[in-house]
Amino acid sequence: MEDFILAFQSSAQKIQNLLKVSHTDYLSTTNSSGDNQLGIDVKADKIIEEELLSLNSVRGLCSEEKNEVIYKDYGSYFIAYDPLDGSSIISSNLSVGSIFGIYKEGFESKNIIAAAYVVYGPRLELVFANDVLSYFIYDGKSWKKQPPLKLNESGKINAPGGTQKNWSSKHKTLIDSFFQKGYRLRYSGGMVPDLHQILIKKGGLFSYPATSDAPNGKLRKLFEVFPFAFIYEKAGGGAIDGKNRLLELPINGIHDTSPCFFGSIEEINEVRRIYE
Incomplete structure (x- = not known):
């Protein structure tokens, strides 16, 4: 799973830089769910696609911005991702994120073996879960591992x-x-x-x-x-x-x-x- 963590961290840094300089203009296209696409949605999707397809372990991937699954002839894992969740609130300068699901042997709930998300906000953060939950914060130079996150029995x-x-x-x-x-x-x-x-x-x-x-x-x-x-x-x-x-x-x-x-x-x- 280390390759996935590194790939998510790399794409997160690229998207964070993209968010700093990109306009939040809508395109004339919609995604498969009928949502109007922002130019930045498509750019973020491409960044993650290229990062994940470069991994030998990835057999197929799909995203919220794609109509169909992209398959390769080799690899073991299938990745489903939302490249820029909450992109409609970017113009308000609120935090947004990316979400990833890692599946083995096909896209079904029973096959998910790991998951992750990135938060693009005042800090760049990554949460990755497989057997354990790992939490990272990017300090501008490197990713620093944090104490693990754990929910109490209840909250407010x-x-x-x-x-x-x-x-x-x-x-x-x-x-x-x-x-x-x-x-x-x-x-x-x-x-x-x-x-x-x-x-x-x-x-x-x-x-x-x-x-x-x-x-x-x-x-x-x-x-x-x-x-x-x-x-x-x-x-x-x-x-x-x-x-x-x-x-x-x-x-x-x-x-x-x-x-x-x-x-x-x-x-x-x-x-x-x-x-x-």
Whole structure:
């Protein structure tokens, strides 16, 4: 896995430099999910594609910005990635990120063996999970390993995604119950910075439910949901779709979506209680 860590670190430094100088203009194209593409989305996607295809161990890769999987004739691992999660908030100068899932023998939840994400913010940071969870910060010259991240049994952060008018009454009850317990609202519109903050602060809940306008959820299983589910479980938390463990969900296409809840064990148990 060391080759993957080095590849993610290398592409992160290149994308961080790209973010400092690039405009946030939309192109005339959309990705497979129908989202308008920023020029910087496409550039970040190309940086990661070239970095990963240079690894002999990579057999195939797909991204949120691609319609199909790119395959090679050799290698053992399949990588799914979101090159620039939260790119729509770049113009507001908020933190954004990249997300990676590493799969063995094909793109299915049961095959994920490692995951990672990068945070592009005041600091450049990388979290990588396989058997253990590793945390790195780039100091401008080299990557420094930090103490591992671990969730407490519960926290005080509530990060609810989706437009409120499209929430179900059940989900409104859930979110209100956390606020009534004194949880703090922390939601930027970027999955990476919001989930990273919960990990750094050691507890809380991130939710992106099924909504009336997105009954199957909005976040993509391969690129976003499964990687963060893997990371949160390694950090001592949980990751479900409301009832079911995310890493047991089937996949019918590379751009499948799912409702998702990530958090500390007590918050996840409360989600189950209300949703069941």
